Amino acid sequence: MMLVRGGVDNYDRETSQHIVAYLDILGIAARMKRGYERQKLAMNKLHNLYDFSMNISKEIDMEGYSDIQFKIFSDNIIIVKKLSEQPEKRLLDIKALLFCVSNFQCLEVKDSVGWLVRGGISIGELFIDETMVWGEALLKAYDLESNSAIYPRILLDSNLLPQIGPDEELTEFVRKDFDNLCFLNYLYIQHFGGQFLKNGFQMMLDELNGRYSERVYQKLCWHMNYVNRELDRKDEKKDRKYRLCIESLKEGVTN
Structure with a gap:
């Protein structure tokens, strides 16, 4: 417990199991430097990507889609979904996150936006609220994006693949690349x-x-x-x- 100017903090925040996508939009920094109008257009495109990605939950009946969380800072995006401890519900949580990220990437590469993105998706301990994001799941996803993805692909962490396992629909989200790394097959939904x-x-x-x-x-x-x-x-x-x-x-x- 900590007292700050009479306030009490019980230190009761805890991490829990989440699936996390860390995305980097390629070329945003260059767009910011091309004048006010271009950076304004890029900013609004990115905001609309979020809006359309989340609004699709109103068009589909997918359990758990509506409580996916986004954090956007400049050209980086974090997309997070808390995982249930129940195996069947956990698979639905994973499916919702993969569908959401796939929809976001589909929108990016088509003619409404025309951008490329790379990233990583991992499962692990995480804490997220309005103030902060903290945990190993984020570090793993970030490491995949910054050190391994290289190309405009979203790599899937090795700890995620066994949980996708034998589920026939979820396996369609997985493609193995020339370097034996697995990435998100976002066009599965297209x-x-x-x-x-x-x-x-x-x-x-x-x-x-x-x-x-x-x-x-x-x-x-x-x-x-x-x-x-x-x-x-x-x-x-x-x-x-x-x-x-x-x-x-x-x-x-x-x-």
């Missing part, structure tokens, strides 16, 4: 979205104005290859003509 994805990709290229570094080029290629693979996998006739392409602009790459 159907007949090829045109919007292609338009969003063109927005990314237009914003770069034909010139980008080798590192940016690699990220664009990763995104292009992932989207094209998933559209092929879905084999939806309406989307067959929509494939992302960047090769014609390769001459714009700088070292």
